[in-house]
Amino acid sequence: MSIFKYIPKNIQGYSMNNIFAVYYHEKVIDHYENPRNVGSLDKTDKRVGTGLVGAPACGDVMKLQIKVRDIQVDEQGRIEDAKFKTFGCGSAIASSSLATEWVKGKTIDEALQLKNTDIAKELCLPPVKLHCSMLAEDAIKAALSDYRIKQQNAQKELEEVNNTKMNE
Amino acid sequence: MCLIFYFSAQSTIPTDLSKLGEENILVEKIDGRPLYMDAQATTPIDPRVLDAMLPYMLSQYGNAHSRTHAYGWESEKAVEKAREQIANLIKCDPREIIFTSGATECNNIAVKGVARFYSEKKKHVITTQTEHKCVLDSCRALEGEGFEITYLPVSNTGLINASDIEKTISSNTSLVSVMMVNNEIGVKQPIHEIGELCKSKGVFFHTDAAQAVGKIPIDVNEMKIDLMSISGHKIYGPKGIGALYVRRRPRVKIHPIQSGGGQERGIRSGTVPTHLVVGLGEACEIAKNEMKYDHEWMEKLSNRLLNKIMNRIPHVVRNGDSNHSYPGCINLSFAYVEGESLLMALKDVALSSGSACTSASLEPSYVLRAIGTDEDLAHSSIRFGFGRFTTIEEVDYTVDRVIKQVERLRSMSPLWEMVQEGIDLKSIQWSQH
Numbered sequence: 001m002s003i004f005k006y007i008p009k010n011i012q013g014y015s016m017n018n019i020f021a022v023y024y025h026e027k028v029i030d031h032y033e034n035p036r037n038v039g040s041l042d043k044t045d046k047r048v049g050t051g052l053v054g055a056p057a058c059g060d061v062m063k064l065q066i067k068v069r070d071i072q073v074d075e076q077g078r079i080e081d082a083k084f085k086t087f088g089c090g091s092a093i094a095s096s097s098l099a100t101e102w103v104k105g106k107t108i109d110e111a112l113q114l115k116n117t118d119i120a121k122e123l124c125l126p127p128v129k130l131h132c133s134m135l136a137e138d139a140i141k142a143a144l145s146d147y148r149i150k151q152q153n154a155q156k157e158l159e160e161v162n163n164t165k166m167n168e
Numbered sequence: 169m170c171l172i173f174y175f176s177a178q179s180t181i182p183t184d185l186s187k188l189g190e191e192n193i194l195v196e197k198i199d200g201r202p203l204y205m206d207a208q209a210t211t212p213i214d215p216r217v218l219d220a221m222l223p224y225m226l227s228q229y230g231n232a233h234s235r236t237h238a239y240g241w242e243s244e245k246a247v248e249k250a251r252e253q254i255a256n257l258i259k260c261d262p263r264e265i266i267f268t269s270g271a272t273e274c275n276n277i278a279v280k281g282v283a284r285f286y287s288e289k290k291k292h293v294i295t296t297q298t299e300h301k302c303v304l305d306s307c308r309a310l311e312g313e314g315f316e317i318t319y320l321p322v323s324n325t326g327l328i329n330a331s332d333i334e335k336t337i338s339s340n341t342s343l344v345s346v347m348m349v350n351n352e353i354g355v356k357q358p359i360h361e362i363g364e365l366c367k368s369k370g371v372f373f374h375t376d377a378a379q380a381v382g383k384i385p386i387d388v389n390e391m392k393i394d395l396m397s398i399s400g401h402k403i404y405g406p407k408g409i410g411a412l413y414v415r416r417r418p419r420v421k422i423h424p425i426q427s428g429g430g431q432e433r434g435i436r437s438g439t440v441p442t443h444l445v446v447g448l449g450e451a452c453e454i455a456k457n458e459m460k461y462d463h464e465w466m467e468k469l470s471n472r473l474l475n476k477i478m479n480r481i482p483h484v485v486r487n488g489d490s491n492h493s494y495p496g497c498i499n500l501s502f503a504y505v506e507g508e509s510l511l512m513a514l515k516d517v518a519l520s521s522g523s524a525c526t527s528a529s530l531e532p533s534y535v536l537r538a539i540g541t542d543e544d545l546a547h548s549s550i551r552f553g554f555g556r557f558t559t560i561e562e563v564d565y566t567v568d569r570v571i572k573q574v575e576r577l578r579s580m581s582p583l584w585e586m587v588q589e590g591i592d593l594k595s596i597q598w599s600q601h
Contacts, residue, residue, distance in 0.1 A: 024512070032512060038580050040308055055598030056544030056583060059532070063582035085582040089508040093580065138599075 024090055025124035031094035036101045039083040041065040046154050049147025051139040060088035060132065062096045064139035066111070068147060076107045084139070091129040095119050095136035108144055114133060197526030200519040203562045207402075207553035208351050208379060208518060213403035214556070220408065220450035224443035232440050233431060243442040244559045250449025256412055257452040258396065259387040261277050263313045263416060266432045267440050267448075270410035271378035274397030275345075277412055277435060278374045279306040281313055281422035282395065291340035291342075294318045297538040298355075299347055305450070307345075316340070325489035325539045326355035330362050334369075343372045348380035348396075352535040352551060354497030356384065363392030372396055372420055377403050383463065383494060384453030388413055390416075394420050400444065404556060405451030409444035411439050412436075462556050466496040471565050473498060476567045483573050485545060487536055498552045499536075501545040502570075504584040505577045510550060513573040517566050520551050544583075545594075584590040 024032075041048045042065075047068050052060040067081040071093040082100035086093045098119055103111045119125075178294050204212070224246060232247045239391040250261040268274050270558045295307055301444050318336050322328050328346060337344070344366050346357050359375060366373035374395040377386065381396075381405035388396060393413070400409035401454025414420050414435065428437025455462070477484055483503040502510060521533070532546035541549070552566070578584040583593060 032509070035580065040585065045291060052582065056547070056593060057542075057598070059508075059544075059547035061582055061598075063585075085580055085585060087504060087581045087583045088506050090512040092506075145279055 027123050028091055028094040028125070031097040031123070032090040035093060035097040036130050037081075037097065037104075038085065040085065041067050041081065041083050046150050047147075049143040049145070049150065051144075051146060053138045053142050053144025054088070055136050056087065060092045061136055062084075062086045062088065062092065062135050062139040064096060064099060064136075064143045066140075066143045066147060068108065078105060078107050079103050080105075088132065088135075089129070091113060091123065091132040092135065094123055094126075095132040096139060098122060099136040099140055103140060108147070111140060111144060114140055119135055198593075202516045203566060204518045205552050205554065205562070205566055206518050206520050207555035207558070208354075208551060209553070210401045210407065211404045211555045212557060213401075213406055214451060214454060216454055217405055217447045217450045221443045224446050226443070230442070232442050232445075233429070243296050246442055247440055247445050250387070250445045250452075252542060253449035253453040254398065255385070256519075257382060257456045258398075258413060259389060260413055263408060263415060264413055266345065266412040266414055266434075266435050267445055268410045268412055268436050269408055270401070271300075271376060271397045271399035272410075273436075274399075274410050274412040275300065275302045275374075276377055277422060277425055278395040278397060278414075279303055279343065279345055280310060281435070282372055282374070283310050284313075284423040285421045286342040287313075287315070290340050292316045292318070292338060292340040293343045294320060294333060294341060294343065295345045296320045296322055296347070296357075298322050298350055298352075298535045299345065300325060300378070303345055303347070305377055309579050313540050322538055325492075326487075326535075326539045327351060327489050328357055328360055328362070330365050333362060334365055334443065336337050336372055337365075337369045341369075341371050343374060345374040345376070347376040347378075348386075349377070349384070349494045349497070350535065351490065351497075352533055353499045353539070354379075354493040354495075355488045356380070356492045358492075359391050359393070360535060363430060366394075366405045367392045368411060379497070380496065382452060382459065383466075383496065385459065388415070398448075400448040400451060402453050406447040408443050409441065409448045411448060458556075464496070465556070466494070466554055468497055468554075469558055469560070470495040473563050473567055473584040474562065476564075477570060480567075480571050485541075486541065487541055487549060496554045500550055500552070501536075501541065501549045502574050503545060503548055503589060504581045505548055505574050506550050507550055509577055510548075510573060512571075514566075514569050517569060519566075520553075521549055 006081055036098050038102050043065065044049045047070065051064045063085045065083045066079045068077050071077050071082045083099045086096045086098040102114060114137060116133040116137040119136050120130055196248065228242050230239025230243040232240065251265045254265050255262040259261050268277065279293065291314065293307060293310060293315060295303055295317065304529065311317050311369065320328060320332050320336065333344060349356050349357055363373050372394045373392065375393055376397045378397055378399035380386065381398045381404060392440040394415045396411065396413040398411040401407040416509055422435050424435050424437065431437050431440060479498065485501040485503065487499040487501060511519055511521060532543060536549055537544040586593060
């Protein structure tokens with residue numbers, strides 16, 4: 001039965017990468033298998049902004065944190081560190097990993113310019129996974145807005161302290 | 169002829185383990201193909217089945233319906249032998265077996281065929297919310313034709329209560345359709361009770377037994393089943409073949425879906441594929457002879473997997489009733505880990521997060537929803553399906569991979585972090601998107 005001799009060769013020639021390439025782009029697999037900037041920053045730190053977006057019921061939750069350099073040290077207020085944790089599919093993990101990579105070293109205004117379409121394009125996300133890139137954009141925005149609120153509150157506190165000192 | 173199996177565990181064990189970060193799995197090199205742990209989707213063909221089929225794919229190619237020559241006669245003989253093999257397995261008369269293309273077609277013929285035939289007098293069908301898509305979709309189609317359908321809810325363990333069916337049966341009811349073993353959570357429904365009930369009420373009883381035939385003992389007379397769907401590729405037979413059991417006494421009449429030459433008693437026209445039928449027959453005979461052994465093997469494997477996983481990882485929930493289920497199907501929810509990402513991490517094990525028919529959509533399983541699983545847990549479910557050829561080494565390897573990857577993904581999960589900090593996830597106002 002010589003025809004059967006060919007079967008094992010065909011089976012062995014079928015590599016794992018080929019199987020996954022059908023569903024995920026290699027960039028998604030790269031970020032998923034080797035995620036950048038996983039972890040947490042101290043959320044009580046005034047220079048840290050935390051964004052938590054998504055919902056467990058929808059199958060995606062992203063937590064993205066940014067740490068901005070002290071304005072006295074760096075006038076532009078560049079983002080010196082970014083971390084993420086994600087509950088979600090491979091594309092969601094890849095989107096948030098890429099987002100942290102991109103915001104690092106950017107100013108807040110530059111970071112606000114990041115678009116979900118850029119993330120989707122970079123990772124070659126299929127239409128059913130586009131919401132992952134939108135969620136990543138939301139996470140960046142939420143983290144930046146949290147940072148701004150913290151800074152404003154800190155400013156107010158500072159002013160109040162100054163006022164009370166002046167009154168005394 | 170020598171057939172070599174490519175399911176061995178050794179071929180997929182990583183040759184180079186990562187020493188970089190905990191999250192990094194990049195350098196794990198994987199050779200060969202993934203282990204197969206998805207026996208509810210399909211099973212590999214048993215080499216004995218293939219051996220039985222080969223002559224009918226090569227030299228004995230006659231049309232079983234040809235009455236004028238030896239080619240036809242030998243094929244017809246083979247088809248009738250297969251009919252007997254199937255009948256022996258489910259303890260019915262061979263004349264009650266109708267060959268079809270698979271369980272989906274059987275379910276279509278049974279549900280639509282019976283409902284349409286008796287539609288002048290009775291226009292009500294009862295089924296459950298956890299049925300296979302093909303039954304639910306057939307029912308939807310009937311609804312479009314003016315039938316009334318009751319989709320009964322199940323308990324949070326996945327079991328249907330026979331008294332719920334009793335309350336729903338009316339003089340207008342023609343058919344009750346309840347699956348024997350669920351394809352996603354492995355729950356065994358109380359078929360005896362439902363069969364008895366339907367008989368006493370004079371209602372036909374159909375059961376989708378695609379996941380049950382050859383795996384648990386079935387006696388259609390004792391269980392009072394009127395129609396039963398059987399699939400070839402779930403019992404180590406070929407794909408593209410199934411059989412529908414249709415009771416002769418009292419006779420169940422069916423409105424055929426397919427028009428044609430009137431083969432298979434006019435219920436399913438079209439040339440019977442001899443080689444596939446022979447394969448199904450052989451698969452049924454093997455299943456009958458080895459059912460006890462296979463079942464014990466499934467129990468051994470599932471206990472091993474459950475014990476190891478439950479002892480090593482916290483916050484794992486088993487979906488479905490553990491006392492009334494087929495041991496070869498285990499559905500687990502790993503809280504705070506998303507199922508699809510876990511499947512992606514377990515790329516050297518072929519697993520599924522539920523039914524293969526619905527895995528293309530992003531929605532969580534409707535079966536898990538029906539048993540009231542929390543939506544976040546429904547997103548975290550994975551189905552482990554064992555088969556006749558699954559080895560202990562494969563189970564152990566899978567368990568090790570699962571434990572490692574669940575830990576890795578939890579270390580990346582914001583939900584896990586919040587739970588560790590003592591935050592109640594239900595108290596948080598989540599932003600929907």
